[in-house]
Amino acid sequence: xxxxxxxxxxxxxxxxxxxxxxxxxxxxxxxxxxxxxxxxxxxxxxxxxxxxxxxxxxxxxxxxxxxxxxxxxxxxxxxxxxxxxxxxxxxxxxxxxxxxxxxxxxxxxxxxxxxxxxxxxxxxxxxxxxxxxxxxxxxxxxxxxxxxxxxxxxxxxxxxxxxxxxxxxxxxxxxxxxxxxxxxxxxxxxxxxxxxxxxxxxxxxxxxxxxxxxxxxxxxxxxxxxxxxxxxxxxxxxxxxxxxxxxxxxxxx
Numbered sequence: 523x524x525x526x527x528x529x530x531x532x533x534x535x536x537x538x539x540x541x542x543x544x545x546x547x548x549x550x551x552x553x554x555x556x557x558x559x560x561x562x563x564x565x566x567x568x569x570x571x572x573x574x575x576x577x578x579x580x581x582x583x584x585x586x587x588x589x590x591x592x593x594x595x596x597x598x599x600x601x602x603x604x605x606x607x608x609x610x611x612x613x614x615x616x617x618x619x620x621x622x623x624x625x626x627x628x629x630x631x632x633x634x635x636x637x638x639x640x641x642x643x644x645x646x647x648x649x650x651x652x653x654x655x656x657x658x659x660x661x662x663x664x665x666x667x668x669x670x671x672x673x674x675x676x677x678x679x680x681x682x683x684x685x686x687x688x689x690x691x692x693x694x695x696x697x698x699x700x701x702x703x704x705x706x707x708x709x710x711x712x713x714x715x716x717x718x719x720x721x722x723x724x725x726x727x728x729x730x731x732x733x734x735x736x737x738x739x740x741x742x743x744x745x746x747x748x749x750x751x752x753x754x755x756x757x758x759x760x761x762x763x764x765x766x767x768x769x770x771x772x773x774x775x
Contacts, residue, residue: 532611538662539619545655546666547590547626553648554715555587556636559708560700561652562693562716564600564668568593570699590627594620597667604671615664616671623666645711649718656719657726668692689720 550561560566572589575581597620605613638644659666665674673688693716701709 535615535662535664536618538658539615539664540622542655542658542662543619543622543666544626545658546652547623547630549648549652549655551587551627551630551632552637553644553651555632556634557641557644557711559645559712559715560696562696562712562719563689564596564692565589565593566693566696568596570696570703586628587632590624593627593668594624600667600671603675604665607675608671612663612665615662616667619659619664620667641711642714645715646718649715650722653719653722654726656723660723660727684724689723690717693720
């Protein structure tokens with residue numbers, strides 16, 4: 523790949539990440555937060571912490587929704603995982619995305635009422651917008667932090683895993699807490715939003731492309747490198763191929 527085409531790919535990825543981060547924040551702030559509903563994943567955790575600070579501790583932050591700032595703070599440990607396991611390029615793009623999402627969540631005004639009066643329709647539209655934004659971020663080779671980092675990490679480790687599945691797992695935990703703190707209606711509508719957002723994310727983000735590769739090499743140690751760098755299984759073949767000069771390797775991902 524030429525330097526010019528690599529730079530174009532990097533710029534395109536950053537544009538996807540920025541646009542996706544803004545769309546995610548818009549979906550949450552304009553459709554979900556006005557209904558007093560809760561996002562899933564780490565953003566939901568940030569919203570629960572915000573509710574605890576404002577309702578239980580009676581702290582006032584004016585018109586600023588601090589959920590985005592809390593989201594940035596809880597992401598700090600996961601950014602280390604991105605740095606150490608996902609590569610520096612992914613880490614850089616994720617930091618940019620998290621900053622964009624934090625700023626958008628903080629500065630996009632939350633209306634007193636959702637843009638759509640019907641609660642179910644608002645959940646569906648909000649889920650589509652937020653999920654589309656998250657999918658764009660992931661397609662750009664970045665993540666919005668939180669469950670996205672964990673989802674991408676486990677996607678590399680397990681063939682049939684996906685970011686949407688990770689989001690659903692964490693959502694069960696978050697909405698379980700919501701069930702203890704709020705009424706059942708809030709949890710049901712939040713779940714509807716969360717499921718639609720996860721499905722929309724998986725439709726946009728193409729993260730599981732199955733392919734098989736046969737490698738003929740004269741060098742030793744390729745199998746170990748594939749397993750360590752990609753986390754995929756490797757089969758070394760012994761048979762009709764003249765193994766004195768070539769080592770057949772089969773890998774599936």
